[in-house]
Amino acid sequence: MTDKTILSVDNLALSYGYNPILKGVSMQLRRGEVVSLLGPSGSGKTTLLRAVAGLEQPHAGSVTIAGRTIYDAAAGIDIPAEKRDLGLVFQSYALWPHKTVFDNVAYPLKLRKVGQGEIAERVQAALKNLGLGHLAERYPHQLSGGQQQRVSIARALVYNPPVILLDEPLSNLDAKMREEARAWLRNLIVEMQLSALVVTHDQSEAMAMSDRILLLNGGVIEQQGSPQEMYSQPQTYFVADFMGSNNILKGRITEICDGEACVEVAGQLRLWGRRRSDAAIGQEVKAVLRVEQLHLADGPGEHRLAMDLATSMFLGDRYEYVFHAGDTLLRAWGKRPEAAGQRWLEFPPEAVWVF
Amino acid sequence: MLQTLPRRAVVALLALSVFFPLGLVLWQSVLSGPFFMPSAQLSLESFVFIFEDPDFWMATRNTLIVAVGMSVIAIPLGAVLAFIMVRTDLPGRRWLETPILIPIFVSPVVLGFGYVVSLGPVGFFSVWFEELFGYVPWNIYSLAAIVVIAGLTHVPHVYLYSSSALRNLGSDVEEAARLSGASPFRVARDVSIPMVSPALLYVGVLVFFLGFEIFGLPLILGDPEGHLVLTTYLYKLTNKLGTPSYHLMAAVATCIIAVTFPLVLLQRALLKSAQRFVAMKGKSARQRPLALGPWKWLALAVIALWLLLTIVVPVSGVALRSVVSSWGTGINLLEVLTLDHFRAVFEEDVMIRSILNSILIGTFGGALAVGGYLLVGLATHRKPDGLSRLVDYIVLTPRAVPGLMAGLAVFWVFLFVPFLAPLRSTLFSVWFAYAVVWLAYGMRLIQSALMQVGPELEEAGRLVGASRARVSLDITVPLIRNGLLGAWLLVFMIFEREYSTGVYLLSPGTEVIGAQIVSLWASGAVDVVAALSLINMLLVGSGLALALRFGVKLHD
């Protein structure tokens, strides 16, 4: 733990009844950093966030914020949620419907016994900062989804918590607004130099928004690293599969040479790829190849295979080609529409990961 | 630590309010005399006495007949009524919902009185019937009549629970039955009603143990021919021996509780399993009403007949009786119209006091009770721990104790706890008994309001720095304002309706209309009873009108 660390979770474990949800999770958040908790639905992301916030009851491990231990099972420390001084933006925004926008944002300051004048000043500043200056007197139900989200962020930031937690902050916005909001939110966090822990199930959202990603799977951290590392150096099949759009071929290793393995798929196709696990000759494996790494080739050659193109789909900025490979489908991207028929495809061995 | 202290205090006070009176009853039942007498010793002689009394066994037998009989009548009728109202296109469904629930809010003693003046040997309807057909085919004082009336007036209870279960059912299962050739009533019998059987089982247990607790109807209708049930047997014990036979009354009460308490626990277990059933099913599909076609006339006729028998006949009887000086064969009612009975009521201080007290206990007492229920609700809100489970059971306990006995137990508490004694002849003692008796009802209202509050709204409060108590004060309570107003109106109606709980607490200063009617009925002052009954119905009715005006749902 360095002195830049602002949030540190150590070996946190939590169960619902006899059902373990978090099985010993450790992570660190540094000052001014955005970390995403990524994972499939049910992997325990929300539970981890809520345990940090003090809304769920872990049974082992510890949590430290800015050098202050707020939870430690061994030492019997468990600071209640309201004393942890954290900001949390709820997935549903959780604005209080009986309070105006102003009163929603002012409430944390009122609880901290800030004077009336200063409250008005700070709330107005916070609202203005988020482009909500003119909405102070409205009630939450009179706002659009995007505005509600901003109010809930303003409420979580107004008392300058050392760490802000966001649970799927973009999931309640419609698809088009989501990309804009993503950029806006990243910009806001960077500009205000916040330290943020963001839960999301969307890998592109996680990559776009964060400095580091923690990939959760079944209550344990599968891998963590920068978005680039997570994308281009997955350590397990789960990570490779979860990040990005992939072609997945199931087969058997027939040959191993240095760091490369030859995989025979469905008894006919043979392709070379990088070994990413210690699977031996004869073992069943999966070969993973990012869609953008599979290219059309102009003719036969090394690492090239002939396949049947079934159809081309127009995606707006590109075309997607769908090939039959035995009983699975392969996808590749290109700039032009292609007629159906046999084509050559290139499988660059450095881009094929064998797990 | 600090925040758990008031929570524990609330629960401790609640436990004391429920278990102390109940414990007193149980303790009294194993003493040889009233517990305040130095000569009273531990003994089972009170049980020996009642077990040797043939009247006790007759009352037990009658109680069983009533409980079984009214279940047999109320459950199928209520279930079919719920099916018709919830799942079919019966015309006027929206307007029928409120009248169907009215019997819940009419005091049974008023209802019983209404039946006597309408269908009794010289009742209005009996006389008209006799003039038309030459004879009267019914005997309102028979045990069978008590069973039928008790059954018909408990239809709304069954209706409430089965209709909410039916509302959660997708209509695709019914449409499938319809397409395979089933008529609407076959659909109800073969598909819909079996699918809500957990709810029906639950309400079946409810109606059965309510059968053990009914008092007003058998008191008024069973008296002339001497049909005792356990509650009326208990009530009559006072006169039986002359001396205060507290230990005997306690023994009877203990016998009743020995039956009802396990039933309440059974009911709780059934509710748990019914909820699992619903939760497993998930959100139901869209609902499309079943077309009744020509069957709608039969359905309307059944509902109209039931409303006629349970509301129109007794209520019109009471209203008419309160404004005529005499009645019977050959009397033209228009010639004997009078307001004398009301004048008599308003000339007597006791009557005026009982009306004012009733209003007070409904308005202020109701608000105070809702406040108390709210405290208990907040103490256990979203805290699924041992203390909350304990509260669950405490809340259920008074359900097993008929109001008459609860009132008696509270009377004893106020009589013999020295620092409470001065409060005995104040309205506080009546209010306390009412609040305890209706604890389970009130808590259900509060809890269903509390459950409407999204948990994240409260969590957001915690996160920004508010303690549990602050969150309750600033977020939870303001958000359930409407629910609290609704609860207050419903508790008002229930408190106006209540009669048996006040019977043993009746003393100068604590008169309320319900208990006053019971006491006046015994003295044969029928004119005044009629006027008071009408006033009582008007009070309940104004509560009902307000509730409808504010859009309060009469059920959850």
Ligand SMILES: Nc1ncnc2c1ncn2[C@@H]1O[C@H](COP(=O)(O)OP(=O)(O)O)[C@@H](O)[C@H]1O
């Ligand atoms: N209140 C609860 N009781 C029991 N299990 C729960 C509860 N809340 C969540 N879970 C379970 O915990 C697991 C993790 O849930 P969650 O943290 O919400 O996942 P995520 O946010 O990653 O989708 C899920 O399997 C879920 O079913």
Ligand SMILES: [Mg+2]
């Ligand atoms: Mg989640």
